[in-house]
Amino acid sequence: MSSFHVFDANAERQSPTFMDFTHTFVLCRATDTDQTLSEIPKALALNVSRKRRVHNKSRRGCENCRRRRVKCNEGNPCENCTRRGDTCMASANISVNERSHSALSALPNSISSSTMVNLHHMKLFHHFESFTHKTLLIDPSVWKTVMQLSFHFEYLMNTILCVAARHLSLLQPCNIEHSATAAQHLCRALSLFQYQLSTSFTSTHIDAFIATTLLLLYEVWSQPGPLLSDDTPISTHDASKDGVFSISSSLKKTFLNSVPLISQPSPSIFLPYLQNPPMRKLAAAAQISRHSLAKFQEFFSHSRPLNINMLTSLPSFERSTSDVALDLWQHHVHDSSCPIEGGYVPAIGRLCLILAFLPRPRQPELHHEGESLLPDLARCIFMFPVSCHGAFASMVQQSDPHALLVLYHFYRATRILxxxxxxxxxxxxxxxxxxxxxxYLTQLITDLNSF
Structure with a gap:
C-alpha cells in the first residue's frame, strides 16, 4: 500500500532555521516488494499554522488583575488599570530582590557591540557565579542580582571579572596570567566607571554604583601587598603604597558625594546591609567596659613615646554588663581640623572593638545568641579603612609612627581572626x-632610642 503526502508548491517558505537540519523520512511502498525511503524537508513538513503559541503567565500581576483573572502586563500602573481608571496596587508579596529583577528589563543594554567576549571571560564569570560571590560578606542572593545587572553596565561587568581573576590568582599562585587579567579588567572598569560618573551621572543605577564600589574595595584588599625577604632594606618600606586606606578614603568621598544625586526608582538591594552595621552587635557581645576603653586609648595615645614592647603586648580587656562601651566606634569629634582628634582617636576606638576578639583569657565568644559573629567581624574589618576618617589615612600615607602602630595591630588582628x-x-x-x-617599626623605634 502506497503512502502519499500532498504539498502546496506555491506555499510561502520561511527562511531556513536550525530545525531545517532535522529531517523527516517517509517509508513508501510502490509494490508489494519494493520500498522507497523518501526524505521530506523540515521546512515543507512543518505546518506553521498549527504551532501552539507560548503563553506567558503573569506571576507578579497587580491585585485588580488577579481578582478579575485577567493577564497583567506588570506595569506600574498596568495597562488594564490605566484603561479602566482603577488604582493599580502591586502585589504585596514582591520582595526587594524581586523588584530589582523585574526592573532589569527596563534597563538599556549598555554593553557595547565592540566588546569582545571570549571563553576566558565566560570562565571568569562562571567562577564568580560559582565560588567568588559566596565569599563576599553579603547574602549571595544580592550578588545574584548584581550579576544580572552587570549585563547592562559594562563597568560593573569588568569589575566582576577583575575580582574573579584576583580570586583565581590567589587560589592558583603558579598561574601568573590571572594577575595580569585582573589588572586589565581593573583598568577597563576604572576607565568606564569614571566616564559614567562624569557624563550621565544622574542616571547611574544605585545598585550598580554600590556594587562596583564594594567590588573595587575587595580588589584593593586582595592586592597581596609587599613581598619582603629577610635582607630587604628597611628604606624600601613605603606606607603610602598600601592602597587599602588611600583608595578606600577616595571611594568613600566619591560615594558620599554621589549617592544623593543618583536617581533611585526602586529600593536598593544593599540598603538593609548599609543600614545595619555590625559594630553594635559586636560591642554587645564583647561587653568592653569604659575603663578598658580608656586604658586602650591611653596605650595608643599619640603623645606617648613608642617602645618595642608595644608591638607584642596589649592592655587587658575588662568585661562588664553594667558599664559597656556600646558606642566605642562612634567618637564625637570636637575639632575636625585636628588630625589627632579628627582621625587618629576615632580609629583607636574602632580598633579596640576588633582586638577584643583576639585569642586571650576572658575572650568574648565568637557566637552571640546562637549565631556566629565571624561574618560580622569580617564586615567590621573590611569596612575599617572606609570607616576611618580621612585624617587617619593621611597620617598613614605620611608614615606617622603612631598611625603605623595602629595599622600594624589592625593587620595582625586581621591575620589571626x-x-x-x-x-x-x-x-x-x-x-x-x-x-x-x-x-619598619622595629627599626624606627631602635633608631629613635639610640639618640
Whole structure:
C-alpha cells in the first residue's frame, strides 16, 4: 500500500532555521516488494499554522488583575488599570530582590557591540557565579542580582571579572596570567566607571554604583601587598603604597558625594546591609567596659613615646554588663581640623572593638545568641579603612609612627581572626603588611632610642 503526502508548491517558505537540519523520512511502498525511503524537508513538513503559541503567565500581576483573572502586563500602573481608571496596587508579596529583577528589563543594554567576549571571560564569570560571590560578606542572593545587572553596565561587568581573576590568582599562585587579567579588567572598569560618573551621572543605577564600589574595595584588599625577604632594606618600606586606606578614603568621598544625586526608582538591594552595621552587635557581645576603653586609648595615645614592647603586648580587656562601651566606634569629634582628634582617636576606638576578639583569657565568644559573629567581624574589618576618617589615612600615607602602630595591630588582628580560606581577600594582604610594618617599626623605634 502506497503512502502519499500532498504539498502546496506555491506555499510561502520561511527562511531556513536550525530545525531545517532535522529531517523527516517517509517509508513508501510502490509494490508489494519494493520500498522507497523518501526524505521530506523540515521546512515543507512543518505546518506553521498549527504551532501552539507560548503563553506567558503573569506571576507578579497587580491585585485588580488577579481578582478579575485577567493577564497583567506588570506595569506600574498596568495597562488594564490605566484603561479602566482603577488604582493599580502591586502585589504585596514582591520582595526587594524581586523588584530589582523585574526592573532589569527596563534597563538599556549598555554593553557595547565592540566588546569582545571570549571563553576566558565566560570562565571568569562562571567562577564568580560559582565560588567568588559566596565569599563576599553579603547574602549571595544580592550578588545574584548584581550579576544580572552587570549585563547592562559594562563597568560593573569588568569589575566582576577583575575580582574573579584576583580570586583565581590567589587560589592558583603558579598561574601568573590571572594577575595580569585582573589588572586589565581593573583598568577597563576604572576607565568606564569614571566616564559614567562624569557624563550621565544622574542616571547611574544605585545598585550598580554600590556594587562596583564594594567590588573595587575587595580588589584593593586582595592586592597581596609587599613581598619582603629577610635582607630587604628597611628604606624600601613605603606606607603610602598600601592602597587599602588611600583608595578606600577616595571611594568613600566619591560615594558620599554621589549617592544623593543618583536617581533611585526602586529600593536598593544593599540598603538593609548599609543600614545595619555590625559594630553594635559586636560591642554587645564583647561587653568592653569604659575603663578598658580608656586604658586602650591611653596605650595608643599619640603623645606617648613608642617602645618595642608595644608591638607584642596589649592592655587587658575588662568585661562588664553594667558599664559597656556600646558606642566605642562612634567618637564625637570636637575639632575636625585636628588630625589627632579628627582621625587618629576615632580609629583607636574602632580598633579596640576588633582586638577584643583576639585569642586571650576572658575572650568574648565568637557566637552571640546562637549565631556566629565571624561574618560580622569580617564586615567590621573590611569596612575599617572606609570607616576611618580621612585624617587617619593621611597620617598613614605620611608614615606617622603612631598611625603605623595602629595599622600594624589592625593587620595582625586581621591575620589571626580571618585565617580561613573563605576570607581570601584579607589574609594574604594582612600577613605581608604585618611583616613589613613590624620590621619598619622595629627599626624606627631602635633608631629613635639610640639618640
Amino acid at each position: 580571618l585565617c580561613s580560606s573563605e576570607y581570601w581577600w584579607a589574609h594574604e594582604h594582612a600577613s605581608r603588611s604585618e611583616k613589613w610594618l613590624k620590621n
